[in-house]
Amino acid sequence: MKKEYVILVNKQNRKIGFMEKIQAHREGRLHRAFSIFIFNTKGELLIQQRKKSKYHSGGLWSNTVCSHPRLHETYLQAVHRRLNEEMGFDCPVKRQFCFIYNTGFKNGLTENEYDCVFVGTYDGQPNPDPKEIMAHKWISMPSLKKEIAKHSNKYSVWLRLALPKVKKTF
Numbered sequence: 160m161k162k163e164y165v166i167l168v169n170k171q172n173r174k175i176g177f178m179e180k181i182q183a184h185r186e187g188r189l190h191r192a193f194s195i196f197i198f199n200t201k202g203e204l205l206i207q208q209r210k211k212s213k214y215h216s217g218g219l220w221s222n223t224v225c226s227h228p229r230l231h232e233t234y235l236q237a238v239h240r241r242l243n244e245e246m247g248f249d250c251p252v253k254r255q256f257c258f259i260y261n262t263g264f265k266n267g268l269t270e271n272e273y274d275c276v277f278v279g280t281y282d283g284q285p286n287p288d289p290k291e292i293m294a295h296k297w298i299s300m301p302s303l304k305k306e307i308a309k310h311s312n313k314y315s316v317w318l319r320l321a322l323p324k325v326k327k328t329f
Contacts, residue, residue, distance in 0.1 A: 165190040165227045170259065172273050177230055187261070187269035190227065193234055194317055195242060195252065196278045197223040198327050203297035205246070205285060209315070210293050218293070221315035222322075225274075238277050246295075247286025252279035256324055262316045276321050300327075 163180040167190050183190050197205045205223045224245045228237035234254065242249050257275040264270070287295050298306075304322070307314050 164230055166230060168273050172257065180227065184268040184270065187263070187271045189259070189271045189273060192225065192227050192272035192274045193238055194222050194274055194276050194321055195224040195238055196276065196325050197250065197281050198278070199282050199297055200280060202327060203299050204303060205281070205295060205297055206303070207245070207287065207292045208294040210291055219315045220313055221318045225315075225317060234275055234277075245288050245291050247288070248281060248283055250279045250281040252277040255326060258320065260317060260320050270316065272317070274317060274321070276325060278325060278327070
């Protein structure tokens with residue numbers, strides 16, 4: 160398996176180096192990431208259930224796609240690449256905001272991410288990669304917020320942090 164690297168950054172999102180992805184998560188190093196929120200024109204959000212075998216947060220429900228830019232990739236290049244790879248489609252997106260979050264997991268890994276949030280609209284049928292995703296569904300924002308309030312442990316940390324700030328783009 161080919162090693163993956165993340166871009167290490169400071170709190171202003173300035174590149175300070177790179178590190179193998181799992182090592183960065185073991186050491187809790189701040190690195191670039193992105194989260195994609197895709198809505199349909201009914202206002203429903205496409206969410207995914209992460210494959211249980213993921214290196215952390217396996218089995219949890221999360222936003223449409225989340226990942227890391229590659230070393231010589233812009234955020235937009237990475238966003239479109241991962242939309243295609245994970246969900247089997249692409250669509251226009253806009254960056255809404257960025258935030259830093261830092262959380263540890265039971266397996267000893269830490270997410271310390273400078274996470275930029277992108278939002279788009281798509282009305283087609285996703286074709287998710289079964290190596291990445293166990294399940295997916297469209298859900299209304301009120302229903303999702305109610306579910307998270309009842310069962311927060313079934314949802315990824317970054318989804319719970321970003322969702323209150325996300326605005327639909329249509």
